[in-house]
Amino acid sequence: MVVKYLSALLLPGFMVVFFTKVAYSQVLALILTVALIAASVYKGYTESFLLIVVDAFSLTAGFYFSNKMMKRNRKQQ
Numbered sequence: 522m523v524v525k526y527l528s529a530l531l532l533p534g535f536m537v538v539f540f541t542k543v544a545y546s547q548v549l550a551l552i553l554t555v556a557l558i559a560a561s562v563y564k565g566y567t568e569s570f571l572l573i574v575v576d577a578f579s580l581t582a583g584f585y586f587s588n589k590m591m592k593r594n595r596k597q598q
Contacts, residue, residue: 525568529575533558534583541587551584 533554540550558567558576567573 525572526575529572530579533576533579534586537580537583538587538590541591547584547587547591550587551580554580554583 536554536557537547537550540553541547544550544553558580561567562573567576
């Protein structure tokens with residue numbers, strides 16, 4: 522159970538940053554990550570509402586860090 526919460530805390534944020542780096546689009550990265558989380562909820566891997574809240578927090582944090590990354594890249598160019 523702890524592994525699920527730890528994964529929910531870390532992985533969605535990392536996925537948003539990774540997809541932003543690959544696709545050069547924050548919105549596309551966020552949509553892809555939300556789609557993957559929605560698929561896991563649909564398949565029944567998410568057991569509680571708290572796990573969904575932790576996923577949402579991680580998505581928000583990942584979006585924040587990807588926003589900072591994109592701004593830093595724009596300043597360097």
